[in-house]
Amino acid sequence: MPAEARAGQRVVYLRDRDDGQRMKDVIYVHPPSYKGAEFQNPAGLPRPVVAGLPFPWVTPMGDSGPLFREVERVKAELCRRLWGCQVCGNDLDTTAWVALERPEDGSPVITSAAIHRACLSLAVEHCPVLGDAANNYAFTEVFEDDIAAAADEGRHEGAPKARWYLRPVSETPRPDRMRTFLSLRQVLERS
Template sequence: MPWLTPVTATGPHWRMVHRGRLAHCQREWACQVCGEPAPPRALLAVDADGRCLTSAPMHPRCAKQATAACSHLSASALLLRAVTRDQIVVSGDLHPDLGETEQWRVPPAQPGLVPPWPDPHSLEERR
């Protein structure tokens, strides 16, 4: 079960995001699926305009698991982009106690500016 999914006595709430955990992932560059520290280059699920679906990184293995299990992440309109933290454009502030988290956007990839993921067979981008 994804680390960001809130769970109550009635079970998991699949369509919701635990704001405190999302804030932790954003602040600490932690994986939204497992909650562990993400690598310097991690994957983000982005739309064609570069908007991030949940604005938190994922390990490649966690992204593979998440896209297999989550219909929103496997949507054909989303890409998995390998990025570093400094490639992200951030708007908003972290105030999880008020239900506020950052919104992330990734500028479109430009040849020569975004180095390829180290393993050519990894999940750098997927349609």
């Protein structure tokens, strides 16, 4: 392969973490637009603060600063597959939180992956999408098997790309479970 072609490639390495968490450290070599190893973004809390904002684990850093509107696909996929938090990068507990388009079973999940309760508070305080009351998002606590892969059909213009939907309670191993849907105001009040 010519050197010019290799220079534009993005090589990703996964490294086991020393702290016993299942989630992996992600190391980038020759990323085309991410600083990768030049910007240390380790998993855990508290989050690094960049440009006055907490820096989520799945957010890339570009040469001109944080790319808050982007998501590192490798990290987001690790969070989905290994049941990890997209904000702090650590393993999730038995339950976690997601943001939904509507407060009902079957609603699309609008976040890239689930979030710890403490990380949800951090996200709605600082994320202009999740923290915008005009979006009327609902928030609910889920088990890993409460969410399932979704088709991207029928989403409205400008909406985040939904990759998950909230499985109806009747289709889960806990069919008698009652779900609670919180508004943004209720999430902020509980912070």
